[in-house]
Amino acid sequence: MKWDEFAGWGHKVADWAQEYHQTIADRPVRAQTEPGDILNALPASPPEGPESMEDIFRDFEQIVMPGMTHWQHPRFFAYFPTNATPPSVLAEYLVATLTAQCMLWQTSPAATEMETRVLDWLRQATGLPEDFSGVIQDSASGATLAAILTMRERALDWHGNTQGLAGQTPVRVYASREVHTSIDRAIWIAGIGEENLIRIPTNGPQRAMDIASLRKAIQADREAGLKPAGIVACVGGTGVGATDDIAAVAQVAQQEGLYLHVDAAWAGNAMICPEFRPMWAGTESADSIVFNPYKWIGGQFDGSVHFVRSPEDLTRTLAISPEYLRTHGKDGIINYSEWSVPLGRRFRALKLWFLIRAYGLDGLRKRIRDHVRWSQQLHDKIATTPGFEIVTPPMWSLWSFRYLREGFDPDDLNLRLVNAINDDGRIYLTQTRVDGDLVIRFQAGQFDTTEKDVMMAWDVITEIARGLE
Known part of the structure; x- marks a missing residue:
């Protein structure tokens, strides 16, 4: 061709x-x-x-x-969607046409400077203070890995990269079991080890980390001669939307001198709506935050928004500058490859620029508010349907339920139900476990879904449940 x-x-x-x-x-x-x-x-x-x-x-x-x-189907209610919108797809078309390697300012000044500006737009849109700077990572997993590496290096007084981890006091990281498995992977890759990821019990309807247990775990590790390094908190966990009390966690982090990373990969998008921001109150005190625009507001995969309070700590952890990557004769530039694990970088900011301009923040807010409202309407309908039980309450547009029938094992019954629903093809749901029990989760977030699409889920769920033998 x-x-x-x-x-x-x-x-x-x-x-x-x-x-x-x-x-x-x-x-x-x-x-x-x-x-x-x-x-x-x-x-x-x-x-x-x-x-x-x-x-x-x-x-x-x-x-x-x-x-x-x-994944662009209006009745995709599984996982979280990876949305694609017409303006962002067109921007991706241009990105593919240009195929720029945007690792340095000099290799594509427009890409670097647009990333700086668009990330600051999103900082303003989510109500974060001015002392946060942003970078676009490939995924939330990449942002989390960068955060884990930074908290490791800070705890080891910046000797981990130079001396290796052999002979160092083991560093400890704290999180609940509700955090995404990308945290586990980051712990592995960072050389910290799974045994040093300390799981803190949760409580309450939001399944938040128990603060007293968090303090006890940190104290016990210090007394054992171990080195607490950081905390990973979640806002809108993937399973059922678990959300930590960020203000309380941040207070512990500050008192203990620990790095705090907030994983808000899905729910962070909702913070463009001021009424939802109380759910992550205290995030302004975190060291880093990540959310994925493709999971809700329409900037398709890949590209995660990673905010950091101290770019210097991040670049001290990740930056390598051989002569061939240096830009001479220019001051005050940013080379975003020094903020990321990969050296190579795509022009991801372009699709966010197209997206935000094409819809405006008000247009994006309306979609999030609609999804939350419609999902809660469906929740209310399922809650009053005989045979169904709500397991976890709505967290934004995510909640979980299960179907119960006398004489049937609940786990087996609900696994058969979710499989039959997905084989039917009209809607798509996924399962998870809550306190060991298998439940079915529902979330609305596909960019073009309608109220009719969401409410159709009730028809499909109840029809197929009645047909199970």
Whole structure:
């Protein structure tokens, strides 16, 4: 394919994308294929010669599309969505066209300076104070790893990177079991070790870390000659939306001299609505915060917003500047590759710039408020439906329930129910466990979902529950 053919195919792909989004509700949400179907439909060996775009695109539609779960479906109520909006998709098109490597200011000044500006827009939008600076990471996992590495280095007086961890006093990190497994991975990769991730019990409807238990754990570690390094708190945990009392956790962190990272990967988006900010009160005292715009406000994957109070601590942990990466003769520049684990960086700020300008903060706030309101309406309806039990209350647009029937094992019954719902294809839900019990979780957050889509979930859930034997 040559560039003089590109515009024609670009039009075809754009037309296909528009039709796909306009008709996506007619498709089953989850892929209906069996394991191996796609693999077996793909040739075992690569082609020796070129193939036509007509053949390639035909196979895309016939082989690839049947195996896709439709994350942009308005009845995608599983996990958290990874939204795509028309302006951000167009921006991604431009990013792919430019294919800039935005590791340094000099390799793409516009990318660096736009990232600085757009991240400050989001700082203002979420009500964070001016002493936070932002960077776009590949994912919340990358931001969390950067935070864990920084708290490790700070606790070791910046000797971990130079001396290694052998012979160092073990560092300890504290979190509840409600935090995302990316924290576990970060602990592994950072060399801290799973045994040094201390799980703090939770209590209350928000399943928040018990502050007294947190203090006792830190004190016990100090008395044992270990080195407390930091705390990872969550706002809107993935399972059922667990949210720590950030103000209380921040007070402990300050008194103990510990680094505090707040994982708000999903719920942080809701903080563009002032009425939701009391749920993360105290976050202004954290050392770092992460949230994912693609999980709610429409800036599609990848790209996570990582705010830090001290960029100097972050760059002291991650920056390496060989001669070939230095920019001479320029003062006051930012090289965001020094703020991230990867050296390579995409022009991710462009899609956030397009997104925020195209909808405005008011347009994005309206969607979040609608999703929360509609989800709570469905919660209220399920709560009054015989045979159903609410397990965890709504945290923004996320809550959980289970179906109970006399003579049936609850875990087995609910696993069969969620599998039957997903095989049906009209909606998509996922399960989790709460205090050992298997429950079904619901969340509304797909950018184009409607009240009708959300309320349809009641019809599907109750219809399929009645049909279980």
